[in-house]
Amino acid sequence: MCALKIDLLFGGGAELLFDKIKKRQVELPPLNKYFSDAKKTEWTIREFIVWIKDNLLREREELFIQGDSVRPGILVLVNDSDWELCGELDYQLQNNDCIMFISTLHGG
Amino acid sequence: MPVICRTGCGKKAVLKRPKTGDALCKECFYRAFETEIHYTITKGNLFKRGDSVAIGASGGKDSTVLAYVLKLLNQQYDYGLNLMLLSIDEGITGYRDDSLETVKQNRDDYEMQLKILSYKDLYGWTMDEIVAQIGRKNNCTFCGVFRRQALDRGAAMLNVKCIATGHNADDIAETVLMNVLRGDIARLKRCTAISTGSEGTIPRVKPLKYTYEKEIVMYAHYKKLIYFSTECVFAPNAYRGHARALLKDMEKIRPSCIMDIIYSGETMAVKEEVSLPTLRNCVRCKFVSSQEICKACVLLEGLNKGLPKLGIGKSSKAKRMLAEYNSKQQTLLENGKQELDNNIAINNCSSNSKSCNSGLYSNENIELKESVGNKSKCCSGKCNNLNNKENVTSSKKINSLLKQYRINEKVLNSNHTSSNDNNEVDLLLTGQEGSCSETCGKISSLHLGF
Numbered sequence A: 001m002c003a004l005k006i007d008l009l010f011g012g013g014a015e016l017l018f019d020k021i022k023k024r025q026v027e028l029p030p031l032n033k034y035f036s037d038a039k040k041t042e043w044t045i046r047e048f049i050v051w052i053k054d055n056l057l058r059e060r061e062e063l064f065i066q067g068d069s070v071r072p073g074i075l076v077l078v079n080d081s082d083w084e085l086c087g088e089l090d091y092q093l094q095n096n097d098c099i100m101f102i103s104t105l106h107g108g
Numbered sequence B: 001m002p003v004i005c006r007t008g009c010g011k012k013a014v015l016k017r018p019k020t021g022d023a024l025c026k027e028c029f030y031r032a033f034e035t036e037i038h039y040t041i042t043k044g045n046l047f048k049r050g051d052s053v054a055i056g057a058s059g060g061k062d063s064t065v066l067a068y069v070l071k072l073l074n075q076q077y078d079y080g081l082n083l084m085l086l087s088i089d090e091g092i093t094g095y096r097d098d099s100l101e102t103v104k105q106n107r108d109d110y111e112m113q114l115k116i117l118s119y120k121d122l123y124g125w126t127m128d129e130i131v132a133q134i135g136r137k138n139n140c141t142f143c144g145v146f147r148r149q150a151l152d153r154g155a156a157m158l159n160v161k162c163i164a165t166g167h168n169a170d171d172i173a174e175t176v177l178m179n180v181l182r183g184d185i186a187r188l189k190r191c192t193a194i195s196t197g198s199e200g201t202i203p204r205v206k207p208l209k210y211t212y213e214k215e216i217v218m219y220a221h222y223k224k225l226i227y228f229s230t231e232c233v234f235a236p237n238a239y240r241g242h243a244r245a246l247l248k249d250m251e252k253i254r255p256s257c258i259m260d261i262i263y264s265g266e267t268m269a270v271k272e273e274v275s276l277p278t279l280r281n282c283v284r285c286k287f288v289s290s291q292e293i294c295k296a297c298v299l300l301e302g303l304n305k306g307l308p309k310l311g312i313g314k315s316s317k318a319k320r321m322l323a324e325y326n327s328k329q330q331t332l333l334e335n336g337k338q339e340l341d342n343n344i345a346i347n348n349c350s351s352n353s354k355s356c357n358s359g360l361y362s363n364e365n366i367e368l369k370e371s372v373g374n375k376s377k378c379c380s381g382k383c384n385n386l387n388n389k390e391n392v393t394s395s396k397k398i399n400s401l402l403k404q405y406r407i408n409e410k411v412l413n414s415n416h417t418s419s420n421d422n423n424e425v426d427l428l429l430t431g432q433e434g435s436c437s438e439t440c441g442k443i444s445s446l447h448l449g450f
Helices: A045-055 B026-043 B061-076 B096-110 B119-123 B127-134 B139-158 B169-182 B185-190 B213-222 B238-253 B257-267 B295-304 B315-347 B349-357 B363-374 B388-415 B418-440 B443-449
Strands: A004-011 A023-028 A074-078 A097-103 B052-056 B082-089 B113-118 B162-164
Touching (some): B052 B139, B061 B213, B082 B119, B113 B119, B169 B213, B169 B238
Parallel strands (some): A004 A097
């Protein structure tokens, strides 16, 4: 399986934790190449969040991650739809998917 | 297998509503979102036809969505409202200056009049300057108290019937929780009210009271509304932060908990024997207060006296601090008078002020004038008894006065004869003091009045 291309977007202040970059494109290797103990090649958002933490998260990890998910108050959109409609952490990433994280916790 | 919209419209659902659990498509979500706010407005009788309404605008998601939706509903349902935007500039570099740009964008996009009031103009202090005095621990107290009053002042200037704020359901639930955690029964009782304000005050209304934060953010996202989302550069309010985190954790497990907490707050009855503070008017600034002197005036007094912690904590503590300060001040006053007399004798002040009149005043003259005017500031820094902070503050103030003075002088010089100059300049100086007493109570009486 070749690399997975994902459009990754941050908004609502979440971008402040990621070098203030709102939009980027990332490439994911097969899952078992990244996590050597993984038994499958497909990525779900669960592993993608770990990958983001490892590769992109610059500061104050606790403002983005809580347990094995995002911190409550951060909305996740899969191809511009609420991730609550598509399995949340268990959603399996597809090539060219667009994943967006929007913080609701900033300002007001 | 995409989820289909719950309404049966046949379109693909894009979000799950936290309040109801329904999956809706974009259009049906917009309609549900807007209709609910319309229902909240009509059921709560928030507005009357012909009212002028100020929208408290910060540039953040809530007030941006509020402005957008109010404009939309005003047209759709013909409320007949005159909507305008009211913003408060706290003077926080790197935060409010940026967010005000967003508010100006709102003004252009929604074609509403915008009024911006600054802490600097109202109180003589920016939040940056306040934080330099108080540090980062209690600064949110100042900001909150001042903003509350600033909105009232702005609304009075705009001559509006009410102020609409962007408080959403999550905010209200959080406040209920906070007031429970603090045992603040008076606030607990009124924090869920959709419209607040006793007679003599401009009511605040919260059209987004039952609107979830998640939906506000999703609405803004799908509608591509531009809003500002940077955290305040000063330390966030830690206690509120915990309440917020707790609430978000619970919301994740049971989204209806937000509505349930609001419902609890609304229906909770306070025992009759619990004594609640009665609202009255502050004797200084005449704004509504539960004390003889309102919190804003106490805080401001503290800042101006170099006792920035004055309004923090119990009022008994404030009284003690003031008693100490006043006795010190009394001594200073006497020493100061003495010194002042000496100074006048030495410097021959009367001839100096004549040279003042011809436009050739120096820093020293201004300082002298200032000390004569305020009496408490004795000998413009020559007196050793004066505490350092007071010195710094007063010279800062003098410098700023001086700056203004000089600028004004140039303008005046070019337009008037030199004899006119005098009067004008003097008037300007008194005018400056006068405007200060208007905003912060009567400065001259503050020294003795407390």
